Amino acid sequence: MSEFFGTVTQPNATEAPATEHEILDVQQTDCCIVGGGPAGAVLALLLARQGIPVMLLEAHKDFNRDFRGDTVHPSTMEIMEQLGLASSLLELRHSKLYQLTFQTPEQTVTIADFKRLKTRFPYIVVLPQVKFLELIAEEAKRYPNFQLVMGANVQELIEEDGAIKGVRYRGHGGWHEVRASLTVGADGRHSHLREQAGLKPIETSPPMDVLWFRLPRHPEEPEGIQGRISSGHIMAMLNRNEEWQIAYIIPKGGYQQLRAAGIAVLRQGIVEVVPELSDRVEHLQDWSDVAFLSVESNRLPCWYRPGLLLIGDAAHVMSPVGGVGINYAVQDAVVAANVLSSPLKAGNVQLSDLAAVQRQRELPTRFIQAFQSFIQQQIFARAFNSQQTIKLPILLRLPILRDLPARILAFGLWRVRVQN
Numbered sequence: 001m002s003e004f005f006g007t008v009t010q011p012n013a014t015e016a017p018a019t020e021h022e023i024l025d026v027q028q029t030d031c032c033i034v035g036g037g038p039a040g041a042v043l044a045l046l047l048a049r050q051g052i053p054v055m056l057l058e059a060h061k062d063f064n065r066d067f068r069g070d071t072v073h074p075s076t077m078e079i080m081e082q083l084g085l086a087s088s089l090l091e092l093r094h095s096k097l098y099q100l101t102f103q104t105p106e107q108t109v110t111i112a113d114f115k116r117l118k119t120r121f122p123y124i125v126v127l128p129q130v131k132f133l134e135l136i137a138e139e140a141k142r143y144p145n146f147q148l149v150m151g152a153n154v155q156e157l158i159e160e161d162g163a164i165k166g167v168r169y170r171g172h173g174g175w176h177e178v179r180a181s182l183t184v185g186a187d188g189r190h191s192h193l194r195e196q197a198g199l200k201p202i203e204t205s206p207p208m209d210v211l212w213f214r215l216p217r218h219p220e221e222p223e224g225i226q227g228r229i230s231s232g233h234i235m236a237m238l239n240r241n242e243e244w245q246i247a248y249i250i251p252k253g254g255y256q257q258l259r260a261a262g263i264a265v266l267r268q269g270i271v272e273v274v275p276e277l278s279d280r281v282e283h284l285q286d287w288s289d290v291a292f293l294s295v296e297s298n299r300l301p302c303w304y305r306p307g308l309l310l311i312g313d314a315a316h317v318m319s320p321v322g323g324v325g326i327n328y329a330v331q332d333a334v335v336a337a338n339v340l341s342s343p344l345k346a347g348n349v350q351l352s353d354l355a356a357v358q359r360q361r362e363l364p365t366r367f368i369q370a371f372q373s374f375i376q377q378q379i380f381a382r383a384f385n386s387q388q389t390i391k392l393p394i395l396l397r398l399p400i401l402r403d404l405p406a407r408i409l410a411f412g413l414w415r416v417r418v419q420n
């Protein structure tokens, strides 16, 4: 399925720059957003609501992906409410998670208790990301100045006079060009635009990798997310109604060794952590049932170039700790819209405007990455060593700081609000 809304201008020989590809058409918009994930889709909606011509280019033909983030935190729920979409989202099939806990054989440790937060949404909504994205895209389609092109694989930045002037993408029978006063790269952790722009992230290396797979879920089993630690293994299980989407966390670099040991060893590890799964672990027949995610954490020192801004995972990949990636991507989108709407309407986006977006988002990003790194060292690295007892770090056990993790995971350093 492919979709297109909006007008197309035919190639104009005087405008199209020299390129080795035959360009089928040249389209013009104010803001061209590459990537229809949470960051790109929400930014497109926010700009569309303000009457700004915006084009969203997504490489896939639908929003469905295997093994993506499925958590909508209180910060994003508040943003959805500001957009009038919270009740529509809550009408979709979902479960609610009021606490983030993990169970060890000895105890249950609560990392974050959202019930104590002052918000209308004191919980994480767990629902397939595709449903969230479809809701946003449907809302954006109400605005005639919004264009969505699915199956548009952006491959080139157009650079003229030292500034980015748009992109070229492959899709719909060949090459197409989009010219825009601002291009936004929201194309995820392997951002092609970031690479094309020559922007290099600073990498840190979390001590773990993740194997993702699905196993059947029985209707009477608990809702939400289950975290379990036992015998040097860690698992997080996300309720996807008829299935558990499971993250089996392994020490960094341990995948090849586990794979060589065979799928039976993985099954055995799963049952050691969650004995209840012994009745269905055989569903994992071979390694094709398992997706490997190399856990990364990085951030760009500079999120922009003239005419180009990077947001979401393209600007900062988050570790999976606390499942905050979607929410930071959405917050980036809100700040970008707050800062850039007026310059876009005036047709005059300055480098200082792009710098202002980074300035507002960099500190919260660095802060959450430091918090994730702290939890990784204090809990995950210890958990891999089956001899060590897992306890909540002493700091987080102090009554005065008890609500801090929930606040940090729910909102970050401060709340982000839609201003227009």
Ligand SMILES: Cc1cc2nc3c(=O)[nH]c(=O)nc-3n(C[C@H](O)[C@H](O)[C@H](O)COP(=O)(O)OP(=O)(O)OC[C@H]3O[C@@H](n4cnc5c(N)ncnc54)[C@H](O)[C@@H]3O)c2cc1C
Residues within 6 Å of the ligand: 034, 035, 036, 037, 038, 039, 040, 057, 058, 059, 060, 067, 068, 069, 070, 071, 152, 153, 154, 155, 186, 187, 188, 189, 191, 192, 212, 293, 311, 312, 313, 314, 318, 320, 322, 323, 324, 325, 326, 327, 329
């Ligand atoms: C397995 C896994 C589990 C995760 N679990 C969680 C979780 O539970 N909670 C959470 O908050 N976060 C989670 N995350 C992280 C979360 O998914 C990301 O942080 C979030 O999706 C980032 O949003 P984004 O819009 O920046 O990028 P993405 O969601 O990656 O979206 C980028 C989009 O750009 C498109 N694209 C890429 N290249 C091009 C191109 N050249 N042309 C056009 N389009 C392109 C892609 O198809 C994609 O749709 C998880 C990530 C993974 C990989």
